[in-house]
Amino acid sequence: MSAPAPVRLLGPADVRALAAELGLRPTKRLGQNFVHDANTVRRIVRLAGVGPDDVVLEVGPGLGSLTLPLLEAAAGVVAVEIDPVLADRLPATAAERAPGRDLRIVTADALRLAARDVRPGDLPRAPDVLVANLPYNVAVPVVLHLLAVLPDLQRGLVMVQAEVADRLAARPGEKAYGAPSVKLAWYADARRAGPVPRAVFWPVPGVDSGLVAFTRHTPPAAAPDVDRAEVFAVVDAAFAQRRKSLRAALAGWAGSPPAAEAVLRAAGVDPGARGEALDVAAFTAIARARHRPATGVAPDAVTP
Known part of the structure; x- marks a missing residue:
């Protein structure tokens, strides 16, 4: 059996061409800032530790900039996209640039996602790794919701606003420590995994971004009468x-x-x-x- 053809990633010109084809004007409401730098998306995949045995859950794939290197590295990708126009275009992009890889599209709001929505189907298993460029305004509730409803998720790497990254990974006593820090700590051990420059996005956001990595652990021991x-x-x-x-x-x-x-x-x-x-x-x-x-x-x- 021959190996799949090499994956061709999206560059700045490709991102703009796809957006023009779709008549897309990125909106703040949906947090649409698309990554167009190949080095950045490959770095994200590497830092997430995605390998050929993993099935990845990607939230907000957009035009597919991160989806393509995930398809290259993983056994399969389940991409959850709320925008039906983007969801409809992504399979063609994957077929053109990452042929022979396993991609499933779920057109849904990640905040309403349930385990039944990401059942294995033709994939080896349900997703076990979350990798996503998350809209700044919903990043915390999305991460917490997915960890709550998808017990198969064992680790993840998310790109979020730098201040949100600080809050998610903060330890007791640190300035950024708060409710998001504690709630994520219920599910997982989290850490900052590096910054992301503004220049790798289109359009360029008005805030800095950062990466947060997490690994699920057993929640603190709870008595039968506390949940x-x-x-x-x-x-x-x-x-x-x-x-x-x-x-x-x-x-x-x-x-x-x-x-x-x-x-x-x-x-x-x-x-x-x-x-x-x-x-x-x-x-x-x-x-x-x-x-x-x-x-x-x-x-x-x-x-x-």
Whole structure:
């Protein structure tokens, strides 16, 4: 069996020609900034560690700049595209420039994607790697949603706004640490994987971009009476008033400041600490402790 023909990547002229063919004017609403630099897309594929045994999930393939080198490296690609015009054109681009590779197009909003939408079909397996250039305005909810609904995803590399990359990869105590940092840490270990210059996009965005790599891990051990939604509720409450102590920030969640203090002490957390000092295991302990506070009294029943 002969090897597939070499993949021909898209350059700046190719990207503009495809956009002109489709009558496409990139929109801020859909976060359409297309990568046109071959070195950048090959670097992304390399940093993602994509190999011949992987099936890649790509969100927002656009004109196919990143799709083509992913097809070259992986066993197959499932590309999720919300724009039907772009989704309809992508198979032809792949056939012309990456013949003989396995590509499946799913025309859908990634925020509404479900596991049934990416079943293996003709591919070796469901996607196990996420690689994507994500629209800046939905990057965090997309990553968290996909990790929640696609348990087969084991690792990923996403290109996002530089500030979003900082937030996703931040550690407790760092300036950028917040709710997105904790929620991603529930699912995976994340790290910054490098910057991306503005000049590799068309049109050139008004913000810097960065790469975030992550590897899924087992969520913090949870008792039968606490789940992810409960932990995330604590996280949201803590960072909604991030400059306040946890005793004050969690008062609404727990029922009152004394109730919050009772829960925090039962979890082994200093009530005077702030959310930015806690890791995901500590937030999990707080959610669990609400069900069995040290006083033996339901936190909601504790009065000032």
